[in-house]
Amino acid sequence: MSDMMQITDAGFESDVLENAKPVLLDFWAPWCGPCRMMEPVLKEIAEEHSDKIIIGKLNVDENPQTATKYDVLSIPTLLVFVNGEVAKKLVGAMPKKRLVDELAPWIG
């Protein structure tokens, strides 16, 4: 399993908060250019580290509740959830190298 997981407001609790693995959740929207650039980066990380971390995507247009709950005021925003808690918040597009560095505690 190396695909990215599509997360919705309805499935957020079971798919993210109750997930046994850490989840990197990408808050994105189709109209957001920088979000599109993150797509291949996230896909590669999902493929390379599928044993350690789940990569999830949440469309903020279709799932406003979760975006509001976590004060997502700029996209792309990436949140790392560990045992139901936010362990890291990253705002803005970034190259793969930096994202891998930021995720080192979980995939390193």
Add this chain to the structure above:
Amino acid sequence: MSLETIDIAIIGGGPAGLTAALYASRARARTIVFEQAIPGGQIVTTDWIENYPGFPKGLSGQELGDLMLAQAEEFGAEIRTFATIERIEPVDLDFKILTSDGDEFLARAVIVATGAVPRKLGVPGEAEYTGRGVSWCATCDGALFKDKVVAVVGGGDAAVEEALFLTKFASLVYVIHRRDELRATKCIQERCFANEKIEVKWSRIVKEITGADGRVTGVDLAATNGEPDEHLPLDGVFLFVGIDPASDLVSGMLDLDEAGYIKTDHDGRTAWPGIYAAGDVTDTELKQVVTAAAKGASAAFEALRYIDERVCSI
């Protein structure tokens, strides 16, 4: 590590850089565009462009950026994204280009099209709450402020256009401007004054962006016309107070004007033979997509001629 040799290194992938790449690659020059983030430059975060000729109804900045990128790639230009250039080192008549990832290239000519970055306000709270209610991109973040109260700081075209865009989402949009009249183009001003969701705060300077629990709560305003200072409760603040040239990379090599823009002649030559510049990073008066594209073409033409003349003189 091997040193890849190319003809033309273009630094920056906005309209100037992508147009230069189009011209250079059509002339069969081996061309790489080094873009530190994503292709398109400032237009990627521009909602709508209606003054680029050939598109009578206008088009989104993202769309125009995608089209320019596709056209440059069509003729063989290579675009490297998230590629930050650390240094340009002259090597005889060539230039060694070093990226932050440690890659090295040897280019026979360089076109600097690094553009400009939004100017910071330099007030408390600005850095702390960036991405947490402070934004430089209404098209990126506007939709996250549905039915909220936001402010745009600035009075130029970008500020007023973004304020108009934000009215699609926000319940109320303040435009905070330090003067008592806007600098924006008249046709944009007319739309601004006709919009019931926009309220202009004239003659006000932002002293501080306030926040609590990791997000913006408002701004403290100082009046420049003798009226009392005030606090404006807000959910978001969008900053459009001008641009600064991204010329740090070449500040030790090229002549810059007082504001930091690269001095060029009308064909894009800089003070250093073999280095050309185009677009918002240069000292041209009008900074538009159409002028950036035009200057990108000129710079590529001159860079190609420089390379050809070097070959013939050997």
